[in-house]
Amino acid sequence: MRLDKLWVVAKKDLAEFRTNKYVMYSILLMPLMLATVLPVIYLSAFVMMPPATQALDVGNEGISMEIIDQVVVNGTYEDTSFLRCELRDVVASNCRFEASNLTNCLVRDSYIGNSTLNGSALFHSNYQGLTTSGSTLSGSVDVSGVNEDIEFLKQFISFLLIFFIMIPVVLPTVMASYSFVGEKLNRSLEPLLATPTTDSELLLGKAAAIFIPCMLATWLSFIPFTIIVDFMVSGILGYAPLPDPVWIIGVFIIAPLFCIMSICLNVIISSKVNDVRASQQLGSLVVLPLVVFFIVALAGVFTLGPEIMLLLSGAVLLVDLAIIYFSLKTFQRESILVRWK
Amino acid sequence: MIELRDLTRRFNGNVAVDSLNLTIEDGKVFGFIGPNGAGKTTTIRMITTLISPTSGTVHVNGLDASDPEEALQIRSHVGLLPEIPGLYETLSAYRNLDFYAALYGVPIDRRKDRIKELLEMLEIWDRRDDIVGKFSKGMKQKIAIARALVHEPELLFLDEPTSGLDPEAALTVRNFLLELKKEGRTIFLNTHNLDDAERLCDTVGVMRTRLLAKGSPSELSQQFWGRTTVVHLHSISPAMISGVRGLSGVTGVQQDGDHLLVDVTDPASVNPDIVRELVRQGGQVESVNELKRSLEDVYLRLLGGGK
Structure with missing residues (x-):
């Protein structure tokens, strides 16, 4: 060559x-x-x-009430922590939800962890480990670090x-x-x-x-x-x-x-x-x-x-x-x- | 020297060249004539090592074309003008020639002089920087001829060099080839133009798959027609014809108007006897000439179209 x-x-x-x-x-x-x-x-x-990656400042540090292992139907809640609760037709703001099921609820400025949302709407909130069905997530952030x-x-x-x-x-x-x-x-x-x-x-x-x-x-x-x-x-x-x-x-x-x-x-x-x-x-x-x-x-x-x-x-x-x-x-x-x- | 021995080439079972034996001496111009599809281009391609023979051998200057290394050397010794110039149309004439000069290994300091020399001889040096695509067919042919010569090859293969050219361009090319002939270059010319072959070639081969005949144009003429003396008379009588027919050395007599066509074995010894006999018979001889048979006559007779 x-x-x-x-x-x-x-x-x-x-x-x-x-x-x-x-x-x-x-x-x-x-x-x-x-x-x-x-x-x-x-x-x-x-x-x-x-897509948002940083946890939102939802201002729910001042929790004043805790509800554990209860069924909650109807009502408006603020500054409340729910642990292992069944919630239906609830409006919540500045709340924390952990291991709970929410059905037909409206939630804003809150945190939801390891819970289920059915036919509900979540606005401007942080979440992780969330399972949704027929629900809307708007302006919310998955704080688990996994962002699709x-x-x-x-x-x-x-x-x-x-x-x-x-x-x-x-x-x-x-x-x-x-x-x-x-x-x-x-x-x-x-x-x-x-x-x-x-x-x-x-x-x-x-x-x-x-x-x-x-x-x-x-x-x-x-x-x-x-x-x-x-x-x-x-x-x-x-x-x-x-x-x-x-x-x-x-x-x-x-x-x-x-x-x-x-x-x-x-x-x-x-x-x-x-x-x-x-x-x-x-x-x-x-x-x-x-x-x-x-x-x-x-x-x-x-x-x-x-x-x-x-x-x-x-x-x-x-x-x-x-x-x-x-x-x-x-x-x-x-x-x-x-x-x- | 080119030596072809039993050269045969088949394409899908069809014979293009059949058992061709040919030797072309150095410094000679050999013309290959024959109809389309006679195997002329195939022969050139085999000699220039572009394709290999089905059987037989090709030797150029003692080099064996079947050996890849020697084939490479053969290609450096030969220049080829294909039937279609095949120039790079978007490049200038100079760039075309410079490219080939580089491929043929012409030293860089010699290239410009050589290209100038060729283009000046072909009268197109002032168009050297023009794009080839703008050139006429005749000018392209000139560039292609210059390309074939740029490395000063010992052997030149020309496939239909004047084909499709106007008379002026054809004349320029023909004159250029005559100059090359004078230089003593070995030229292998494929042509349909029998006039070119007759004027340029020392030896001509008539080809139709096989080599039908080979010799100089005059040798071929004699080989196929013998020699004929044409006597122009004022008038011709039957006694003149029978008198001439009876002469020794005369093989046939024909009348063509006031011309007598006499086939003879040796014009130098028989022509005086013919004239004497015609005068003795009361004939008034106006002129005596030898009938020239052209290469075209040879060609047509060999290929079945002649009278």
Whole structure:
């Protein structure tokens, strides 16, 4: 393998890409949109209606009465502590409820722990270990430390990683279609193949011309994305979530592996089609397993952690090795001139 | 030198090239003529190591095309002009040539001079920075020829170099090829243009899957028609025809208006006897010439279309 020949091929392809407005739009606009517009759109909802995480000051320190193991029906209560009580049709404020069942009750500025709410409404209160049925919780905070909204936000930020893996998957479909199918349509492959270069030097040179701008676009766009995400959600989470190990593995290991997969797959596709758009459409299908993986993760089947990401990296690497082998078999002088359609 | 031995190539069972044996000496221009699908391009592709033969061998300057390392060396010794120029249309003429010069390993300090030299010879140096996509077909062909020569190859393979060009562009290309011939470069020319082949080639091969004939244009003409003397007379009588037919060395006589077409074995010795006989018979001889059979006549006779 002579790197100088490889680089000559890569430089020529890069020069051609610079003159192709479709390729340039794709390389510049797609990462820019995904890095800036996407987080703003998706995270605005969380910023505008941030889930509360701090316990509310409900002012129920001044408990003046305690009711234990009783059934309480009707009545309005203030500054009262209920322990193991059955409450029905009760209006309560500045109260504490522990191990109690509340049915058809209206509660505000209170604390409810390890209790059940049936057909009731809870306003501006703290709670933990609460089981609800047909009830409304408004402006209230789970003080157990487990906040479903926060957990969802964390998972959602991990889910956005899919778009950063999509960049190096989708961009090569655009670039490879021009690089391989375009060169085939232009009939410029024959004089190229007549030069004293090996098949692998030509293939890797062309692949490098796609890989380098795709990964540069991905990594450069990761910078504004990180800044925007951290700026938007650090107030909610109390810390800057990016970069974290999941994203580091995703952007710096999985994304390049998917990029290689996409390039090699497009080489194979290029041998079968004679149309740039058909090549792009078929090449885009490589994102499908990726989308399924992330949607399954978002649905909560598994949590996107470093271990899962490393497992995914290993799986993609194995697929890459197989596809590299097939693309090298496809990109041979004889095959290109005799078998490529 | 190019040596092909029993070279055969099949595509899905169809024979494209059948048992081709051919030797092309250094410094010669060899023309391959034949109809579409005759196997001419396939032969070039096998010699330039783009595809491998089904059987048989290719040696170029003693290098074996079936050996990957030697194939790489063969490619560095040859220049190829494919039937379609296949240039990078969004790049400039200069950038196209510079790319190929780099791939062929032309040293960086020599590249600019070489490209300038070629583009000046082809009269397009002042258009070097223009995008190739804006060029006419003739200009693209010139760039493609320059590309094939940028690394100063010992062997040049040209597939239909004047095909589809206007007469002026075709003339420029033809003259350029004549210059290359004078330089003593070995050229392998695939062409449908029999006039080009006749003017440019030392040796011509007529191909239709198999090599049907090979020789210089005049040798082929003699091989298929023998030699014919054309005598222009004021008038022709039957006695003149029978008198000439009876001469030794005459194999046939035909009348064509006021011309007598006499097939002879050796014009130098028989022509004086013909003239004497015609004068003896009272004929007024106006001119005596040898009938030139063109390569086209050879081609058409060989491929079944000739009279």
